[in-house]
Amino acid sequence: MKTDVVIIGGGVIGTAIARELSRFNINIILIEKEDDVAMGTSKGNSGIIHAGYNDDFNTLKGELNIKSNPKFDKLCADLKILFKRIGSLVIGFSQEDFRKLKELKENGEKNGIENLEIIRGPKLFELEPNLNPQAKYALYAPSAGIISPYKFTIALADNAVINGVKVLLETEAKDIRIEEKQVYGVVTNRGLIETRIVINAAGLHADEIAEAAGDNFKINPIKGEYQLFDKQWGNLVNHILFPIPTKLSKGILVAPTVHDNLLIGPNSYWVKDKDDPATTKAGTEEVCEGARKLVPNLPHQDLVASFAGLRADIEGRNDFIIEASKKIRGFINVADIESPGLSSVPAIAEMVSGILKEVVKEISPQLELNCQDDFVETLVEQPKFADYLDKTGEWQEIVEKDTDYGEIICRCEKVSKGEILRAIHQPLPARSLDAIKRRVRAGMGRCQGGFCSPKVLKILSEELKISPLKVSKKGPGSEILKTKTKEIIKETGVKFKDEVRV
Amino acid sequence: MKLEYDLVIIGGGPAGLAVALEARRNTVKDILLLERDKYLGGILPQCIHNGFGVQYFKEELTGPEYAGRFITKLKDCQINVKKETMVINITSDKRIIAINRDDGLLHIQSKAVVLAMGCRERTREAIAVPGSRPAGIFTAGTAQRYINIEGYMPGREVVVLGSGDIGMIMARRMTLEGARVKAVLEIMPFSTGLIRNKVQCLDDFNIPLKFNHTITRIEGGKRVEKVTVAQVDKNLQAIPGTEEEISCDTVLLSVGLIPENELTSEAGIKLDPVTRGPIVNENRETEIEGIFACGNVLHVHDLADFVTEEGEIVGRAVGEYLKGNRKFRSQPIKIFPGDNIAYVVPQHIDFIVPGRKKIKLFMRVKKPEERVKINLIDDKGRVLTAYKKRIVTPGEMVSVFLPEVLLDDKLKNITISIKRD
Ligand SMILES: Cc1cc2nc3c(=O)[nH]c(=O)nc-3n(C[C@H](O)[C@H](O)[C@H](O)COP(=O)(O)OP(=O)(O)OC[C@H]3O[C@@H](n4cnc5c(N)ncnc54)[C@H](O)[C@@H]3O)c2cc1C
Numbered sequence: 014m015k016t017d018v019v020i021i022g023g024g025v026i027g028t029a030i031a032r033e034l035s036r037f038n039i040n041i042i043l044i045e046k047e048d049d050v051a052m053g054t055s056k057g058n059s060g061i062i063h064a065g066y067n068d069d070f071n072t073l074k075g076e077l078n079i080k081s082n083p084k085f086d087k088l089c090a091d092l093k094i095l096f097k098r099i100g101s102l103v104i105g106f107s108q109e110d111f112r113k114l115k116e117l118k119e120n121g122e123k124n125g126i127e128n129l130e131i132i133r134g135p136k137l138f139e140l141e142p143n144l145n146p147q148a149k150y151a152l153y154a155p156s157a158g159i160i161s162p163y164k165f166t167i168a169l170a171d172n173a174v175i176n177g178v179k180v181l182l183e184t185e186a187k188d189i190r191i192e193e194k195q196v197y198g199v200v201t202n203r204g205l206i207e208t209r210i211v212i213n214a215a216g217l218h219a220d221e222i223a224e225a226a227g228d229n230f231k232i233n234p235i236k237g238e239y240q241l242f243d244k245q246w247g248n249l250v251n252h253i254l255f256p257i258p259t260k261l262s263k264g265i266l267v268a269p270t271v272h273d274n275l276l277i278g279p280n281s282y283w284v285k286d287k288d289d290p291a292t293t294k295a296g297t298e299e300v301c302e303g304a305r306k307l308v309p310n311l312p313h314q315d316l317v318a319s320f321a322g323l324r325a326d327i328e329g330r331n332d333f334i335i336e337a338s339k340k341i342r343g344f345i346n347v348a349d350i351e352s353p354g355l356s357s358v359p360a361i362a363e364m365v366s367g368i369l370k371e372v373v374k375e376i377s378p379q380l381e382l383n384c385q386d387d388f389v390e391t392l393v394e395q396p397k398f399a400d401y402l403d404k405t406g407e408w409q410e411i412v413e414k415d416t417d418y419g420e421i422i423c424r425c426e427k428v429s430k431g432e433i434l435r436a437i438h439q440p441l442p443a444r445s446l447d448a449i450k451r452r453v454r455a456g457m458g459r460c461q462g463g464f465c466s467p468k469v470l471k472i473l474s475e476e477l478k479i480s481p482l483k484v485s486k487k488g489p490g491s492e493i494l495k496t497k498t499k500e501i502i503k504e505t506g507v508k509f510k511d512e513v514r515v
Numbered sequence: 516m517k518l519e520y521d522l523v524i525i526g527g528g529p530a531g532l533a534v535a536l537e538a539r540r541n542t543v544k545d546i547l548l549l550e551r552d553k554y555l556g557g558i559l560p561q562c563i564h565n566g567f568g569v570q571y572f573k574e575e576l577t578g579p580e581y582a583g584r585f586i587t588k589l590k591d592c593q594i595n596v597k598k599e600t601m602v603i604n605i606t607s608d609k610r611i612i613a614i615n616r617d618d619g620l621l622h623i624q625s626k627a628v629v630l631a632m633g634c635r636e637r638t639r640e641a642i643a644v645p646g647s648r649p650a651g652i653f654t655a656g657t658a659q660r661y662i663n664i665e666g667y668m669p670g671r672e673v674v675v676l677g678s679g680d681i682g683m684i685m686a687r688r689m690t691l692e693g694a695r696v697k698a699v700l701e702i703m704p705f706s707t708g709l710i711r712n713k714v715q716c717l718d719d720f721n722i723p724l725k726f727n728h729t730i731t732r733i734e735g736g737k738r739v740e741k742v743t744v745a746q747v748d749k750n751l752q753a754i755p756g757t758e759e760e761i762s763c764d765t766v767l768l769s770v771g772l773i774p775e776n777e778l779t780s781e782a783g784i785k786l787d788p789v790t791r792g793p794i795v796n797e798n799r800e801t802e803i804e805g806i807f808a809c810g811n812v813l814h815v816h817d818l819a820d821f822v823t824e825e826g827e828i829v830g831r832a833v834g835e836y837l838k839g840n841r842k843f844r845s846q847p848i849k850i851f852p853g854d855n856i857a858y859v860v861p862q863h864i865d866f867i868v869p870g871r872k873k874i875k876l877f878m879r880v881k882k883p884e885e886r887v888k889i890n891l892i893d894d895k896g897r898v899l900t901a902y903k904k905r906i907v908t909p910g911e912m913v914s915v916f917l918p919e920v921l922l923d924d925k926l927k928n929i930t931i932s933i934k935r936d
Binding site: 240245288289290291292293294296297316317318319320398402405406408409412413416417419420421424425427459460461462463464466467471481482485486487488489490491492493494495496497498499500501502504505 | 551599601603604612614615616617618619620622635636638639640641643645646647648649650654656657660661662664665666667668669670671692693694731732734736737738753764777780
């Protein structure tokens, strides 16, 4: 296989770069080791589009966050995903906190954010009636927003695919082929992909990819755990509520999600394993305790899910790495993309596009980077039953055209069979239960797939024309079912006699 | 299709089936039963074990047989049934929106509505079991569906968390299928299911049931590989040093059922925070007149037989309601849970019914107790009547009769309490 550019990693960064580069008439392959995009850090995070007051403008973090923030309205409208600019409040309790809020505000203003405001007194509780009554001050940033990070990633990938990017799932980069300090290819579990340009967007594993290309840095994962509450609680708060940030993180927040759940978290601590987003008891307690400082009454009885994400941190470094390798031609690192990585996505993608132009000039001047005339910037709106509950007449028309939209598979999230079929056949198709869940929310609700997963499993098996035994939760090795009934007894010969009282 | 009915029943499990038949017997004419699944019977078609009907039919039936008896009768009395039809909204003025493949959206107006949507299982997430999120974690009912309806085994080496009835039944079912059930763990010092299930499903198959134990961690990348279990103290906290690892590929959860009342809440009907079902009077009528609830949507029952009984109460009550000749008491009698009682259903008594001799009250205790006295106490602390019982446990619903003669006009409250005799 041969291509012009290989992007390693199907996180929000890799997919955004893929979409941006698909404006050019070059061949691009994105490889992702898991069975879907958004399986790493881009799945387990807060989903906040930060206003941009936290970081210094002289850092990439500060600069790219600020540049990106205003772009989200159009980008999300184009990609047909939800983005809600609900604003954030950093909550202060003491004089000391007040000083810090002022510092944040000054930094934000230096960065060019105009509408920051320090709020105090009763207004605070008008904005947030359920806020801890001991709160005194808040830094209000109206431009902060929320997004679903995995839906964002999937939409970017869909759009990239429509524009010609080839996404190879379950394809892992094992090594970088280098000859005379120039990239020649990527060695994967499925064979060699010849290319003269590699973009390393491998998230937590970016250090291993960089090492294969002779660059040295070490990523230490920092875990963050979350809890998510039932949809009836999304309106417990109206904004994203943060505590005063520390050096290490922005702290444990309380916020609604775009799907009206209530989210609390993350804590933050170093872990060894890059592939272990397990939740812990201590973490759960820490997150609850942290969140209660902002909102004392949390609906613990209506917990829907816990999850964790890992930040790809390089110890001692506090900025993104977005640059062409100085040692190897054709190798571009996009690494250490910690928070506010998600918030910086559009500007990161544009920056990489600029770097690519330079690299191409240097190594493949014959490759012309012309924009495709037929670049498709927008995705088509896909109707979801849950959005039509008060427009049932319109949904009736949809059902009349295609009866699959009249069969409701997921009762908690109100997802029709038509939507699930669409997810299995969209540009970046879903091939597992979790992939369906991330695309259309079937199984995401309060019963966590208890009722719909057998049905979704059947639909997947029919559509993909595979045995139900091959349908997985998240790729090979995670099959849901083990055998047909009666098989284990045939294998082992163990049988219970009738004398057992049943 | 016709869109106006005297009675619309939401849910075709044992509760909804009983309501339909009994309402018909009580001269309710236009009845529509809506069921989201392909078949009637609710959860019963997947409950292929026996033990159903002992109370109601005085014989032992399997779940499909028990449901079958009602479904056959239903066919005989021409009740309109729409299967594979999901109700998505109910309003307080009894308009119902439902959807299916053939009709699309249905807007139905009814004079009476019965909520009989059943319950869902509490999940691993709801009780926040720490660890990773691999394949191989199922609620017991979902595993039951995979095995008994779909014909597939979801695992070979199993640990069951929670000693709820479905968990114990599935421990036996999977054992019979050749799987190894390594342990059933119960965080409480007693089983939360029926004693009969503990004996017949676990003891008879030598499946160890560990009380005061829970899972403290689930491990595995793609598929469950092992769980860490630990003993818990009185506050249900894991005791350090008691941890033990059990390798397994499957975790089944049987940690409680939750009435599915999202539609109820959307209709503006208040729920009881303990039962998580609507607050009802002796007719199982919610605070909105003409909207009734029964079965597991009202409170979680341990036997389908009791669900049928409750459905029949509602079927009769709908008849009375539609006739419109009901007589209210001057004030309702409120029934409160007292010592060792988690909840009582119904929560209040509203009607004067000529000829009625007694009212059956259903309740659950908080903790097991032997040789107890159940006292029904009035506003002034006087014991109205009392019953003795050899044993009470949270896994088994308790019922007592409230004699009509005790319900004088001035009575406002009754508190029920259970104490060691
Ligand atoms: C707890 C937490 C909270 C956060 N909150 C926010 C927030 O609110 N706002 C914000 O702006 N940012 C936030 N972030 C940061 C943001 O999530 C990240 O910056 C962003 O998701 C990084 O995306 P990525 O594409 O670099 O990494 P990833 O999403 O991890 O993508 C890397 C991909 O590469 C794949 N891969 C790795 N190695 C290989 C290989 N050898 N071959 C093929 N594929 C490979 C992986 O499977 C993965 O899919 C948060 C992060 C965390 C952890």
